[in-house]
Amino acid sequence: MTEPVAAEVGRDFIRDIIQADLDQGKYREIVTRFPPEPNGYLHIGHAKAIALNFGIAQEFPGRCHLRFDDTNPVKEEQEYIDSIQADVRWLGFDWGKNLFFASDYFDRLYEWAEQLIRDGLAYVDDQTQEEIRTSRGTLTEPGKNSPFRDRSVEENLDLFRRMKAGEFPNGARVLRAKIDMAAGNINLRDPVLYRILHAHHPRTGTKWHIYPSYDYAHGQSDAIEGITHSICTLEFEDHRPLYDWFIEKLPVPSQPHQYEFARLNLTYTLLSKRVLTQLVRDGHVAGWDDPRMPTMAGMRRRGVPPAALREFVKRIGVAKANSVVDVGMLEFCIREELNRTSQRRMGVLRPLKVVIENYPEGQTEELEAINHPDDPNAGTRKITFGRELYIEQDDFMENPPKKFFRLSPGNEVRLRYAYFVKCTGVIKNDKGEVVELRCTYDPATKGGNAPDGRKVKATMHWLPAAASVPAEIRIYNQLFSNPSPDASNFAADLNPNSLEILSDARIEASVAESNSTEPMQFERQGYFVRDKDSIPGKPVFSRTIGLRDTFAKEVAKGVMHT
Secondary structure (H helix, E strand, O other): OOOOOOOOOOOOHHHHHHHHHHHOOOOOOEEEEEOOOOOOOOEHHHHHHHHHHHHHHHHOOEEEEEEEOOOOOOOOOHHHHHHHHHHHHHHOOOOOOOEEEHHHHHHHHHHHHHHHHHOOOEEEEOOOHHHHHHHOOOOOOOOOOOOOOOOOHHHHHHHHHHHHOOOOOOOOOEEEEOOOOOOOOHHHOOOEEEEEOOOOEOOOEOOOOEEEOHHHHHHHHHHHHOOOEEEEEHHHHHHHHHHHHHHHHOOOOOOOEEEEEOOOOEOOOOOOHHHHHHHHHOOOOOOOOOOOOOEHHHHHHHOOOHHHHHHHHHHHOOOOOOOOEOHHHHHHHHHHHHHHHOEEEOEEOOEEEEEEOOOOOOOEEEEEEEOOOOOHHHOEEEEEEEOEEEEEHHHEOOOOOOOOOOEOEOOEEEEOOOOEEEEEEEEEOOOOOEEEEEEEEEHHHOOOOOOOOOOOOOEEOOEEOOOEEEEEEEEEOOOEOOOOOOHHHHHHHEOOOOEEEEEEEEEEHHHHHOOOOOOEEEOOOEEEEEOOOOEOOEOEEEEEEOOOOOHHHHHHOOOOOO
């Protein structure tokens, strides 16, 4: 089990409220909860909620529950329950013994629903879903009472018990709260408490034929668990009067209070669960953990460090007003963390062969390379140097412009950790494409320094032809090319260049042989991580992020738009 991360105390309006409640002696212990619905994978927006709720439990005397609000068996699966627990632990938090499910409380919720009926505060409605929707009214017009609103307590109890027994088909009847069809807040216009649903539940099986609504189950679950501060996002602000109505009318063991904060919105990103589900179902991505997805599973597979997400959430803070955060801030946090923690290796993504003609055939030597320039304790490693090498295609130009300082005919450059080399010849194929370079090296420049003091303007990475390993490299960019993608027509904003697969890349042999899932920096290229699609003899590496942001420049040029 993952060790909890150390609390990082910050100040925001929710923490100020909690501190004031403690100062006034309202609570001995603060109890929060993270209450996901198990109908999909968690995304980066949930990371903000997780860090807030679990962070508060660490910073103040308290605990945080992980509770699954599993009230809709049609959309819920064990796969999602398992993935959510894995994501919370990966982010660095743990609920200990405090794992709960709304389904744990189904019996008590049912008893309380009967109590509402006996108190004249709930009734069984035979209207269709469409009739109920139409009769609710609008923001400017009141709703209309259901023709079944004045049923007797006895009739309502009888019908509700028969609903529970499975006597009626799906959609035939619902149980509604009797509040006020003329209320200014539409959520108070006789909301649905139970609907008939003959479906197998992941935890309760076929025991139940009726299931509580989210609004009904959520607040009562909070009360049963003794939650002191029910923290949710702003879209639930209009639901708070209903949350409070249930707490007031029912014999709940505690009275939690709901507080709302601004949800996370990112440029070039959609966090709608509907959109994410459709991306998966329509095959726009390879699954919930596709590295282009803003899910935590996708980010984990892409090599994003959980510490970077925690730092990002800390930097954006907790506010009352919705806003959009530039994705560049997230990328900065990722680069900052990876630069600090990732060991350096060399990878050539688009290889161009180089033959050093004055290097003896059949000879090789071991050169020393550092693993991290800012961490002496990271040590060094050996790289084999020989007559035949690979460099990046982009590091050579046959007819370079004035400010191109890398390899070109007659120009001298430094090979990282190795020697000065000079291009003396170019070999092309039948199409006129450069396929091989002929070079010479200066044996006196071993280690990359010239004893005569001459300087070169470029240092290039490279790999030995014989002692490197072929690999597939996957280059990921933003999934959407529009900074504000349209959720109603998201397919139109998909970035056609969100994934580029390089099948002929080369990497250091030690990288290929290692099964480490820790990200590393391929020098001058970016940060990469071994992908789960790797098989023996065919390693696959995904780019977590580049060394600098080139995406915004490409968008500005129109490269990313269809």
